[in-house]
Amino acid sequence: MQPVTAVAIVAALIVLVGDSQSLALIPLVGTMAAEYHLTAAQSPLVLSILSIVGAGAVPVLTRVAERISLRGFLIIGLGIATVGNLLCAVAPGFTLLLIGRLLLGLSAAAPISIALMREKSRDVHGTNRGMGLITAAIGLGVAISFLMGGTVLALNGSVSVVFWIMALLAAISLIGAWILVPDFKLEAKEHIDYAGAVLLIIGLTAIAVGISYGADWGWTSAGTLGVLIGGAVVMAIWVWVELSVKEPLIDLRITFKQTTVPAYFSAGIYSALAILSNLAVTTFAQIPAEELKAFGPLAYGLTDWGHTVLESAMFLMPTAFFVLFGGFIMGPIMTKLGLKQTMVFGALLTIIGFAFLAMWHSTWWANMLGMAIWGFAFALGYSAANAAYLHAAKDKEASLFSAAGTMVFASIGSFGAVVFSAVLAGNLLIHQLPAEAAAAALKASPALGSLPSAGAFTWSWIVCAIGGGILLVLAIVHKNAEYQGGLTEELMLASSEVTGAPEKEIIVED
Numbered sequence: 001m002q003p004v005t006a007v008a009i010v011a012a013l014i015v016l017v018g019d020s021q022s023l024a025l026i027p028l029v030g031t032m033a034a035e036y037h038l039t040a041a042q043s044p045l046v047l048s049i050l051s052i053v054g055a056g057a058v059p060v061l062t063r064v065a066e067r068i069s070l071r072g073f074l075i076i077g078l079g080i081a082t083v084g085n086l087l088c089a090v091a092p093g094f095t096l097l098l099i100g101r102l103l104l105g106l107s108a109a110a111p112i113s114i115a116l117m118r119e120k121s122r123d124v125h126g127t128n129r130g131m132g133l134i135t136a137a138i139g140l141g142v143a144i145s146f147l148m149g150g151t152v153l154a155l156n157g158s159v160s161v162v163f164w165i166m167a168l169l170a171a172i173s174l175i176g177a178w179i180l181v182p183d184f185k186l187e188a189k190e191h192i193d194y195a196g197a198v199l200l201i202i203g204l205t206a207i208a209v210g211i212s213y214g215a216d217w218g219w220t221s222a223g224t225l226g227v228l229i230g231g232a233v234v235m236a237i238w239v240w241v242e243l244s245v246k247e248p249l250i251d252l253r254i255t256f257k258q259t260t261v262p263a264y265f266s267a268g269i270y271s272a273l274a275i276l277s278n279l280a281v282t283t284f285a286q287i288p289a290e291e292l293k294a295f296g297p298l299a300y301g302l303t304d305w306g307h308t309v310l311e312s313a314m315f316l317m318p319t320a321f322f323v324l325f326g327g328f329i330m331g332p333i334m335t336k337l338g339l340k341q342t343m344v345f346g347a348l349l350t351i352i353g354f355a356f357l358a359m360w361h362s363t364w365w366a367n368m369l370g371m372a373i374w375g376f377a378f379a380l381g382y383s384a385a386n387a388a389y390l391h392a393a394k395d396k397e398a399s400l401f402s403a404a405g406t407m408v409f410a411s412i413g414s415f416g417a418v419v420f421s422a423v424l425a426g427n428l429l430i431h432q433l434p435a436e437a438a439a440a441a442l443k444a445s446p447a448l449g450s451l452p453s454a455g456a457f458t459w460s461w462i463v464c465a466i467g468g469g470i471l472l473v474l475a476i477v478h479k480n481a482e483y484q485g486g487l488t489e490e491l492m493l494a495s496s497e498v499t500g501a502p503e504k505e506i507i508v509e510d
Helices: 003-023 026-035 042-068 070-090 094-105 109-119 124-154 159-180 194-217 222-244 261-285 289-298 309-337 339-359 364-392 398-413 415-425 435-444 446-450 454-477
Strands: 185-187 506-508
Touching: 003 070, 003 109, 003 124, 003 159, 026 042, 026 124, 026 159, 026 261, 042 070, 042 094, 042 109, 042 194, 042 398, 070 094, 070 109, 070 159, 109 124, 109 364, 109 398, 124 159, 124 261, 124 309, 124 364, 194 222, 194 398, 194 415, 261 309, 261 339, 261 364, 261 398, 261 415, 261 454, 309 339, 309 364, 339 364, 339 454, 364 398, 364 454, 398 415, 415 454
Parallel strands: 185 506
Antiparallel strands: none
């Protein structure tokens, strides 16, 4: 097995684990709150703590890993994921559950595995194939994440069972990494930029907190504005420091160019659209048809709705299938068309898929078709965006570019759930009733007050289509970078009996 293939397989497993940690709980929020006795404020914190903690910590850990051992930090990250899920599985309540989820946010295994995959690539084909395999794992992760929760509940299981399954997946990935992944270490004389690391953690964490709680605190409240502005100021200081010091944590002059910035932002927007569209289609599928009858002609006109968690997961299967299928063929497509053209096609399909859903989404087949188009669009655009900044990285720079990319698209990706919540909050079905009728309906059933209107979903798909338009602009302005080559043969050391890859690889800089 080629080293890049071995790393790509493990990276795919890591992405699958990451998807399950982020997505599996989305349709289980109500059940989780009841099982772990969570308050209304605690449930969203359990979901968002991964992005809050990881926003600043993960890019820093990715850079530090290169100095010590990419393989070692990858294994540590998977160990953290295993322990974190185990803590969640045995947690009696909020405190231990939050600690377990916090640990999951500290795992930098995903960006480290992508960096290691690039370092082990010998040519453009290896990088493209590896990135395609990782994209395919995202499709599988979406399917497993939503089917897992629905299946467990349908079999009278609990949310803790879901955490046990996620712990098992993390443990399998850990074993795979231990057996298959070769090492890479950059033995450089430069010092770690501690000031840059601290500023990056503070700035990105503050921004992540502001984004996560802006809707609850109020977007114009002193708390939200203070956290967001404070985070932005710290990030501005961080940029100044990085441009001033001799050995920056992330060299902005190298990593932020026309060959990388559109790719970073595109990957982030694809992540945000994935979350937004998943929430939109599963929420729509679970609309309680019986309660909607109270609204008469103002309802959706649906006759067979109110699906269970497991049934609503079926609406995501077209997306999962085409991301999975598309990922396996992305390598040759990107190599043949070029990354810029692939990004353009992905953006165009994104616009087409979501524009279709904005016009037709009241039937199951329309949702299935629209999500299928989006699935293949995601496979095209997300694969090409991530491959683009990897192409721009020279040997020994993969973790640098991976950290820079994570810093950008992790922050943008967190907007997905926020935007969906804002659209729903502004389009509630109760708002369409006269005051007296609304009061009577709420008295009869308080749950009616949180039901979104049909227009909420139309606007959700319109927002997604606008996101596709932004992706198209980014694809057009992106500049392809010529692949910077692979490691030369004289750098190869002893081979592993399992993979044929070097057991350890040390590169000494002058």
